[in-house]
Amino acid sequence: MNTAPRTSVKVAYAIAGGALLIVLTQLIGTFELAGRxxxxxxxxxxxxxxxTGAGLLVRNSLVTFxxxxxxxxxxxxxxxxxxxxxxxxxxxxxxxxxxxxILHAVPTIALAPLLITTVxxxxxxxxxxxxxxxxxxxxxxxxxxxxxxxxQHDLFTVFGSNRARRLVRLELPRAVPxxxxxxxxxxxxxxxxxxIGEWFGAPMGLGLVIVSAMQxxxxxLLWAAALAATAMSLLAYLIFVQLQRIAMRRFT
Amino acid sequence: xxxxxxxxxxxxxxxxxxxxxxVSVIGADKIFTLGRGKKLQALAEVDLEIAEGxxxxxxxxxxxxxxxxxxxxxxxxxxxxxxxxxxxxxxxQLARQHRLGVAFQEHALLxxxxxxxxxxxxxxxxxxxxxxxxxxxxIDLVGLTGFEKARPKQLSGGMRQRVSxxxxxxxxxxxxxxxxxxxxxxxxxxxRMNAELARIWGEEKITTILVTHDVDEALILADRxxxxxxxxxxxxxxxxxDFPRPRDAEITRSSEFHALVDELTCLLDASDGAAA
Ligand SMILES: Nc1ncnc2c1ncn2[C@@H]1O[C@H](COP(=O)(O)OP(=O)(O)O)[C@@H](O)[C@H]1O
Ligand SMILES: [Mg+2]
Numbered sequence: 001m002n003t004a005p006r007t008s009v010k011v012a013y014a015i016a017g018g019a020l021l022i023v024l025t026q027l028i029g030t031f032e033l034a035g036r037x038x039x040x041x042x043x044x045x046x047x048x049x050x051x052t053g054a055g056l057l058v059r060n061s062l063v064t065f066x067x068x069x070x071x072x073x074x075x076x077x078x079x080x081x082x083x084x085x086x087x088x089x090x091x092x093x094x095x096x097x098x099x100x101x102i103l104h105a106v107p108t109i110a111l112a113p114l115l116i117t118t119v120x121x122x123x124x125x126x127x128x129x130x131x132x133x134x135x136x137x138x139x140x141x142x143x144x145x146x147x148x149x150x151x152q153h154d155l156f157t158v159f160g161s162n163r164a165r166r167l168v169r170l171e172l173p174r175a176v177p178x179x180x181x182x183x184x185x186x187x188x189x190x191x192x193x194x195x196i197g198e199w200f201g202a203p204m205g206l207g208l209v210i211v212s213a214m215q216x217x218x219x220x221l222l223w224a225a226a227l228a229a230t231a232m233s234l235l236a237y238l239i240f241v242q243l244q245r246i247a248m249r250r251f252t
Numbered sequence: 253x254x255x256x257x258x259x260x261x262x263x264x265x266x267x268x269x270x271x272x273x274x275v276s277v278i279g280a281d282k283i284f285t286l287g288r289g290k291k292l293q294a295l296a297e298v299d300l301e302i303a304e305g306x307x308x309x310x311x312x313x314x315x316x317x318x319x320x321x322x323x324x325x326x327x328x329x330x331x332x333x334x335x336x337x338x339x340x341x342x343x344x345q346l347a348r349q350h351r352l353g354v355a356f357q358e359h360a361l362l363x364x365x366x367x368x369x370x371x372x373x374x375x376x377x378x379x380x381x382x383x384x385x386x387x388x389x390x391i392d393l394v395g396l397t398g399f400e401k402a403r404p405k406q407l408s409g410g411m412r413q414r415v416s417x418x419x420x421x422x423x424x425x426x427x428x429x430x431x432x433x434x435x436x437x438x439x440x441x442x443x444r445m446n447a448e449l450a451r452i453w454g455e456e457k458i459t460t461i462l463v464t465h466d467v468d469e470a471l472i473l474a475d476r477x478x479x480x481x482x483x484x485x486x487x488x489x490x491x492x493x494d495f496p497r498p499r500d501a502e503i504t505r506s507s508e509f510h511a512l513v514d515e516l517t518c519l520l521d522a523s524d525g526a527a528a
Binding site for chain 2 (some may be wrong): 060152154155156157158159160161165169170173174176231251252
C-alpha cells in the first residue's frame with residue numbers, strides 16, 4: 001500500500017527522464033548542435049518505419065540477437081562451471097581467477113584476427129560475446145560461491161554432508177541470486193560483444209550495418225542500427241533484472 | 253593456564269551398571285588467534301565427562317566459552333591442547349555417521365527451503381529416504397502444524413528456533429547439542445518446549461548437552477548442571493540434580509528446587525563478578 005505512491009513517483013521520473021532525452025536528441029539534431037553526424041531523432045525513426053529500413057534492421061537484429069544469445073548461453077555455462085570448479089577444487093581457484101582476468105584484459109581488437117582464423121567470421125561475434133559474458137559471470141558467481149554463511153556451512157558439517165550434497169543442497173541454491181545478477185550484467189555485455197564481433201567481416205548483423213553505414217555516411221541508418229542494439233541490450237537487461245528480483249525473493 | 257580446573261564428579265551411581273562414556277573432554281584449552289599476534293584464550297583446562305543417556309546443562313555468563321565447548325564436541329573446532337572424544341572416537345566421526353544432532357544459537361535455516369524441507373534436511377544430507385511420518389511428528393511436536401510450507405523469513409524468531417530443534421532431532425541422534433535453543437521463545441512456549449524436550453529425552457534417552465542461561469530450565473531438564481566461568485572459560489562447579497522425573501510444576505514449586513535455583517544463581521553472579 002504505502003509503496004504504491006513511491007512506485008508511481010519512480011515511474012513518473014523515468015517517463016520524464018525519457019521524454020527529456022528524446023526532446024534533447026531531437027533538438028541537437030534539428031539545430032545541428034553536434035554537427036551533421038547527429039541527425040534529428042524524428043529522421044532516424046521515420047527511416048526505421050520505411051519498409052526497406054524496417055526489413056534491414058529486423059533481419060540484421062535477428063542475426064546479432066542470435067550471436068548474442070549463443071555467446072550468452074555459452075559464456076554463462078562455461079563461467080558457472082569454472083566458478084563451481086574453483087569452489088570444489090580450491091587448488092584451481094587462483095589459476096582460474098588469473099585466467100579469467102587475463103582473458104578479460106586482452107582487448108577484443110587484439111583477439112579479432114585470432115578468432116577470424118580459428119572460428120571464422122560467422123562465429124567470431126558469438127565467441128566475443130561469450131568472452132564478455134563469461135568474465136562478468138565468472139566474477140559474479142565466484143563471489144556468490146564465496147559468500148559462505150559459516151553457520152550453514154557448519155550445519156552441513158555436523159549433519160555429515162559429503163562434498164557433492166553440500167554443493168547441491170547449499171552452495172548452488174545460495175548462489176542462485178548471484179547467477180541472475182550475472183545474467184543481468186551479462187546480457188548487455190553479450191549484445192555489445194556480438195555487435196563488436198560483427199565489425200570484423202561478419203556477413204550480416206547490426207555491427208556490420210553500423211560499419212557500412214559509417215563508411216557510406218548513412219547517418220539515419222547508423223543511428224537506427226545503434227538504437228536497435230541499445231534497445232535489445234536494454235530489454236534483455238530489464239528482463240533479467242526482473243528475474244533477479246524474483247530469485248532474490250525466493251532464495252534469501 | 254594458571255587456572256585450576258574443578259574436576260567434575262563423574263555421575264557415579266553405585267546402583268547402576270557402569271554406563272559407556274558418551275563425551276569426554278580432557279584438559280581442553282582453546283586459544284583463538286585474533287590476528288596481529290593477538291590471542292584470546294576461550295577455554296582453559298576444561299574437563300567434562302558425560303555418560304551415555306545423560307542430560308547435562310551448561311550455564312555461565314555470556315562469553316565464557318559455552319558455545320566453544322559445544323563446537324569442540326561437534327567436531328567443528330579442535331582444542332588447542334587436550335583431547336575431546338565422543339563415544340571413544342574423534343568427534344568428526346559421529347557427524348560423518350549422521351549420529352549427531354545440533355541446534356545452533358543462530359538457527360542456520362536454509363532461507364529457500366520450507367519448514368518441512370528444513371526439518372527433512374538431515375535425511376537428504378545423509379542420503380536416506382525422508383521419513384515423512386517422522387517429519388510430520390516433529391512438526392507437530394514443535395507446534396508448527398499449518399506452517400509446513402512457510403519459509404524461514406515468514407516465521408518469528410521463536411518459530412525458527414523450533415524448526416532448528418526439530419531438525420536436530422530428525423535422525424534420532426546419539427548425541428544432541430543444543431546451544432541456547434529456547435532463547436527467543438516467550439516464557440509460556442519455553443516451558444512447553446522444556447516439557448516436550450524432557451518427554452523426548454525420557455523416551456529416547458539421547459545424550460544431550462544443553463547450553464542455557466535459564467537456571468530453571470537447566471534444573472527442569474538436566475541430570476547435572478555445569479557452571480562455567482569466563483576469561484578464560486573453565487568449569488567452576490558441577491551440580492547433580494536428582495529431582496525425580498517427570499519434573500512437573502509441583503517440583504518446580506518446591507522449596508528444594510528454589511534453594512537450588514538460588515544457589516546456582518549465586519554461583520552465576522559470583523562467576524560474573526570474577527569475569528568482570
Ligand atoms: N572463532 C572465534 N574467533 C575468535 N574468538 C572467538 C571465536 N569464537 C569464540 N570466540 C571468543 O571466545 C569466547 C567464548 O565464546 P563463546 O564460546 O561463544 O561464549 P558463550 O557461548 O559462552 O557466550 C568469547 O570471548 C568469544 O569472543
Ligand atoms: Mg554462545
